[in-house]
Amino acid sequence: xxxxxxxxxxxxxxxxxxxxxxxxxxxxxxxxxxxxxxxxxxxxxxxxxxxxxxxxxxxxxxxxxxxxxxxxxxxxxxxxxxxxxxxxxxxxxxxxxxxxxxxxxxxxxxxxxxxxxxxxxxxxxxxxxxxxxxxxxxxxxxxxxxxxxxxxxxxxxxxxxxxxxxxxxxxxxxxxxxxxxxxxxxxxxxxxxxxxxxxxxxxxxxxxxxxxxxxxxxxxxxxx
Amino acid sequence: xxxxxxxxxxxxxxxxxxxxxxxxxxxxxxxxxxxxxxxxxxxxxxxxxxxxxxxxxxxxxxxxxxxxxxxxxxxxxxxxxxxxxxxxxxxxxxxxxxxxxxxxxxxxxxxxxxxxxxxxxxxxxxxxxxxxxxxxxxxxxxxxxxxxxxxxxxxxxxxxxxxxxxxxxxxxxxxxxxxxxxxxxxxxxxxxxxxxxxxxxxxxxxxxxxxxx
Numbered sequence: 274x275x276x277x278x279x280x281x282x283x284x285x286x287x288x289x290x291x292x293x294x295x296x297x298x299x300x301x302x303x304x305x306x307x308x309x310x311x312x313x314x315x316x317x318x319x320x321x322x323x324x325x326x327x328x329x330x331x332x333x334x335x336x337x338x339x340x341x342x343x344x345x346x347x348x349x350x351x352x353x354x355x356x357x358x359x360x361x362x363x364x365x366x367x368x369x370x371x372x373x374x375x376x377x378x379x380x381x382x383x384x385x386x387x388x389x390x391x392x393x394x395x396x397x398x399x400x401x402x403x404x405x406x407x408x409x410x411x412x413x414x415x416x417x418x419x420x421x422x423x424x425x426x427x428x429x430x431x432x433x434x435x436x437x438x439x440x441x442x443x444x445x446x447x448x449x450x451x452x453x454x455x456x457x458x459x460x461x462x463x464x465x466x467x468x469x470x471x472x473x474x475x476x477x478x479x480x481x482x483x484x485x486x487x488x489x490x491x492x493x494x495x496x497x
Numbered sequence: 498x499x500x501x502x503x504x505x506x507x508x509x510x511x512x513x514x515x516x517x518x519x520x521x522x523x524x525x526x527x528x529x530x531x532x533x534x535x536x537x538x539x540x541x542x543x544x545x546x547x548x549x550x551x552x553x554x555x556x557x558x559x560x561x562x563x564x565x566x567x568x569x570x571x572x573x574x575x576x577x578x579x580x581x582x583x584x585x586x587x588x589x590x591x592x593x594x595x596x597x598x599x600x601x602x603x604x605x606x607x608x609x610x611x612x613x614x615x616x617x618x619x620x621x622x623x624x625x626x627x628x629x630x631x632x633x634x635x636x637x638x639x640x641x642x643x644x645x646x647x648x649x650x651x652x653x654x655x656x657x658x659x660x661x662x663x664x665x666x667x668x669x670x671x672x673x674x675x676x677x678x679x680x681x682x683x684x685x686x687x688x689x690x691x692x693x694x695x696x697x698x699x700x701x702x703x704x705x706x707x708x709x710x
Contacts, residue, residue: 276511276520276529276538284519286505286512289635290699293505309502310635310699347661356660361653364660370672373680377656380649409534413515420687423649429604430653433597437589437658441668473516479535 275480287312321468326396328466332389332459335452340382344449345435349442357449358382358427384422385460391415392463399472409476412469419464425457502706504699511538542694549620552689557613559681564606566675568655573668581675582606582651605651605679608644612686615641616693628702638695645690648683652676 283295290310297305304316318324339358346355356364358381365374391411398408428450435444505512510519513531520538522529528539542548567579580588582605589598615637622634655672662670 274523274526274529275532276522278518278520278532279510284510285517286510286519287696288512288514288517289639289695290631291504291506291512291696291703292699293503293508293510310632310695312635312639345657345661349664350667352664352667354661354663356657361656361660364663365656365672368659368671370677373652373656373672373676376680376684377652381653409516413534413536416515420646420691423646426646426649427653429600429647430650431657433589433601433650433654434657434661436594436597437654438662442662442664470517473518473533476533478533479530480532 285314287314315470317468317470318466321466321471322396322399325392325463325467328459328463329389329392329396332456332463333393335456335459336386336389339449339452339456342449342452343447344453345431345447346445347438347442348445355445355447357447358453380421380423381427384418385424385456387418388415388422388460391418392467395472396467399475402475404472404476406477406479408472409479412472412476415469422460424453424460428453428457502703504696504703506540506696506700507703511540513538514542541696541700542692545692545694545697546620546624548692549616549689552685552692553613553616553620556609556682556685556689559678559685560609560613563609563675563678563682566678567673568651568675568679569658570671570673571662571668572671574666579673582679585651585654601651601654604647608648609682609686612641612645612648612690616686616689619693619698623697626701628705631698631702634698635695638690638693638698642690645683645687648686649680652680652683 281295283298284293285296286293287307287310289312290307292307292309294307296315299305299315299317301317301319301321305314306312307314341357343355343357346353359378362374362378362381365371365377392415395408395411395415398404398411431450435446438444505519510521511528512519513534513536515536516531516534518531518533520529520532522538528537530536531538564582567581568585569580571578571580582601586598586602586606589595589601591598619634619638655676659670659672662668
């Protein structure tokens with residue numbers, strides 16, 4: 274059973290305090306906060322589809338490189354060893370720590386991949402006048418992928434590990450480490466330049482009758 | 498009535514957690530799906546207090562073995578040696594390495610216990626119907642949400658140390674059982690923060706203001 278839509282589409286409830294309020298129309302670069310709890314309700318960046326798309330394509334390329342080359346290596350008494358991001362998780366698995374291996378693989382490889390992949394698909398799909406339903410479905414699950422994508426935390430962990438190991442071996446930072454460092458900034462820039470509301474406002478509705486209803490309302494509002 | 502604070506719930510309206518759309522349950526229904534994105538809707542996160550308590554207690558239980566049991570085993574020609582998280586912090590402490598030692602101390606020991614304490618405080622104040630310092634409490638919740646992921650640092654430190662230091666027979670590092678509990682603490686506290694509904698902080702004040710209006 275679907276809920277009924279309201280006639281006034283600018284009414285919202287604050288996600289952090291439930292205050293019923295009207296979301297003002299914002300110009301690009303402006304943001305709106307809840308007057309009661311100070312939660313940021315909407316921030317509208319300029320070029321909120323083109324800019325994140327360019328950044329996401331770059332992020333996708335870096336992601337591929339970061340996961341195919343070694344991230345760090347070491348050299349001690351003539352012996353060398355190196356590992357990729359995936360290698361870290363697979364070592365845990367073979368050493369018998371499957372649950373931690375799955376967590377590391379998920380937060381360091383799978384979730385960032387989903388985050389970038391979802392964003393790429395959302396931005397490409399949102400270029401149509403009426404983004405299809407699957408865009409909404411991906412956008413609905415995007416925050417979960419973003420929450421569990423922990424590249425920046427991993428980088429800090431790797432740096433700590435490097436310095437610990439440097440006490441008794443020569444450590445060699447790999448190419449992937451620098452690529453991942455750049456990827457952190459790209460992902461932050463994607464998040465800052467993307468406006469989910471812009472996509473939600475145009476996406477095809479889950480309930481098709483509601484969609485027609487809303488479309489009818491939108492045109493009637495436009496003529497008023 | 499015009500000065501009273503009105504919430505979406507008091508008006509019988511539900512906010513979609515996924516897409517933000519405000520909608521009204523169909524006549525005779527209590528809950529429904531979001532017409533825009535198909536998410537299941539409710540006025541407040543379902544069983545928010547029970548779920549958050551359950552996850553939080555599980556996290557607190559895991560926090561003890563996570564700190565007592567070793568997270569790494571180092572095997573050298575001289576034999577095997579184990580390190581707990583706190584020993585790792587002490588080991589890193591040196592004239593040049595102290596900033597890193599501090600990072601691990603904060604991320605691995607202070608953030609998890611701080612998160613557990615903060616969420617417990619929020620749950621208790623919500624259950625007692627507190628109307629005091631709502632703004633500070635919601636700010637505390639945002640901090641918990643934002644900072645939680647950084648506890649994962651130690652999991653990554655141990656993972657990559659173990660993956661790299663495989664120099665048998667000179668030296669080999671392997672994870673130890675404490676790491677599983679530590680990882681569980683991080684995941685459980687993140688899930689606990691996610692299942693808490695910050696709107697519950699404001700509900701007692703909202704209903705009071707409407708009653709007095």
